[in-house]
Amino acid sequence: MLLATVLDSFCINNSFYVRGYPLVFGKLMGFVSFFTQDFPQLTIHVLFKLVITSPEQKVLKKEKLLLIGMMVSATACCISTFNMIMCT
Numbered sequence: 371m372l373l374a375t376v377l378d379s380f381c382i383n384n385s386f387y388v389r390g391y392p393l394v395f396g397k398l399m400g401f402v403s404f405f406t407q408d409f410p411q412l413t414i415h416v417l418f419k420l421v422i423t424s425p426e427q428k429v430l431k432k433e434k435l436l437l438i439g440m441m442v443s444a445t446a447c448c449i450s451t452f453n454m455i456m457c458t
Contacts, residue, residue, distance in 0.1 A: 396457030404450035412443035 385392040419436055 394457050396453055400450050400453030400457060404447065404454065408443065408446040408450050412440070412447055415440045415443050 385394045387393070415436065419440065
């Protein structure tokens with residue numbers, strides 16, 4: 371997605387018109403990616419972190435893996451937000 375934002379700046383025409391309103395492909399893909407993939411994935415990771423409360427479920431490897439997943443999901447949300455803002 372970040373590469374799409376960089377390549378977006380080199381495009382001559384990267385938008386299409388719907389009822390006279392221009393829609394930019396990079397911005398559209400940022401919104402679609404954020405709301406259908408990145409934010410739901412981060413929400414699921416946070417819910418897993420909140421639900422895993424009993425001591426027998428808190429295995430050290432699961433906690434580390436969950437933390438890594440949350441960091442990757444948060445980074446993906448930041449990249450999608452960057453695309454929504456920067457693509458013009």
